[in-house]
Amino acid sequence: MIIDPHAHMISRTTDDYEAMAKAGIVAVIEPAFWLGQARTNVGSFIDYFSLISGFERFRAGQFGIRHYCTIGLNPKEANNEPLAEAVLDVLPRFLAKEGVVAMGELGYDEQTPAEDRALRAQIELAKEFDLPIMIHTPHRDKHAGTLRTMDVLKEHNFDPARCVIDHNNEETIRDVLERGYWLGFSIYPQTKMGSERMAVLVENYGPERLIVNSACDWGVSDPLAVAKTARLMAQRGVSAEAIRKVVYGNALAVYGLNGEMREEHWLAPAPIDQRTLYEGNSVLRGGQTPRIEQPGRPVDELRIT
Numbered sequence: 001m002i003i004d005p006h007a008h009m010i011s012r013t014t015d016d017y018e019a020m021a022k023a024g025i026v027a028v029i030e031p032a033f034w035l036g037q038a039r040t041n042v043g044s045f046i047d048y049f050s051l052i053s054g055f056e057r058f059r060a061g062q063f064g065i066r067h068y069c070t071i072g073l074n075p076k077e078a079n080n081e082p083l084a085e086a087v088l089d090v091l092p093r094f095l096a097k098e099g100v101v102a103m104g105e106l107g108y109d110e111q112t113p114a115e116d117r118a119l120r121a122q123i124e125l126a127k128e129f130d131l132p133i134m135i136h137t138p139h140r141d142k143h144a145g146t147l148r149t150m151d152v153l154k155e156h157n158f159d160p161a162r163c164v165i166d167h168n169n170e171e172t173i174r175d176v177l178e179r180g181y182w183l184g185f186s187i188y189p190q191t192k193m194g195s196e197r198m199a200v201l202v203e204n205y206g207p208e209r210l211i212v213n214s215a216c217d218w219g220v221s222d223p224l225a226v227a228k229t230a231r232l233m234a235q236r237g238v239s240a241e242a243i244r245k246v247v248y249g250n251a252l253a254v255y256g257l258n259g260e261m262r263e264e265h266w267l268a269p270a271p272i273d274q275r276t277l278y279e280g281n282s283v284l285r286g287g288q289t290p291r292i293e294q295p296g297r298p299v300d301e302l303r304i305t
């Protein structure tokens with residue numbers, strides 16, 4: 001069984017969901033992030049948060065995958081300050097929703113004062129709502145930005161055991177491990193972190209607190225990246241126990257902290273029934289035959305295909 005704890009599924013197709021389920025992915029977490037272009041009003045955020053906690057959750061379920069999300073104002077759009085204020089005001093109504101497992105993606109993009117304010121306000125919100133945090137680390141000045149983010153979390157007394165620092169690489173792993181955080185690694189095809197490099201990190205640092213994700217979205221990315229990395233690690237002789245931690249157990253441990261994400265959701269799942277409607281909408285198009293089946297998988301199965 002595999003969990004992909006960072007997947008922007010609203011950008012992906014039903015083929016992706018089918019392939020992910022076939023590869024053993026039982027659950028995904030969809031972090032709130034930016035859309036490729038800036039939103040111009042708070043209503044767009046409200047609808048987006050509703051979508052990732054509503055219809056997308058339904059859509060995933062129609063293919064036998066349990067869907068959770070994180071809610072937050074991303075650092076890029078925190079730079080539109082009047083809009084950021086309005087978004088921060090509406091966040092609380094989404095934080096207690098069913099299926100919300102953390103606040104995120106929070107952090108820095110260009111490391112501006114506006115980003116800093118939004119980050120600090122949201123760390124306090126996460127404490128208030130007893131939610132873990134998913135941190136997006138910047139692509140530019142990654143190492144410095146990652147250290148700064150951890151300093152800010154510490155200033156606010158946020159418990160590292162309730163926080164995932166995401167998008168790590170060889171440059172950041174040591175510092176983040178030392179400070180006691182969970183570490184996300186996004187496996188992108190061709191560039192940045194590939195499956196090979198990930199396997200080497202697990203061999204060198206061990207599996208404790210390391211979490212593999214695909215970060216698949218509207219860009220060049222691979223929704224099967226976690227499954228492929230698991231397979232590669234198995235081929236290289238990484239133990240099944242270690243693989244299970246980095247593609248399943250660690251994600252469940254931290255994102256299960258607020259009780260919304262539970263193993264029983266996929267061990268004793270609701271049946272797939274594609275006759276089901278969400279606000280009158282179906283995933284099926286004219287005349288297609290609905291899938292109606294009981295999913296459910298044995299507990300110890302790590303299916304890597």
Ligand SMILES: [Zn+2]
Pocket residue numbers: 006008031033105215
């Ligand atoms: Zn993301």
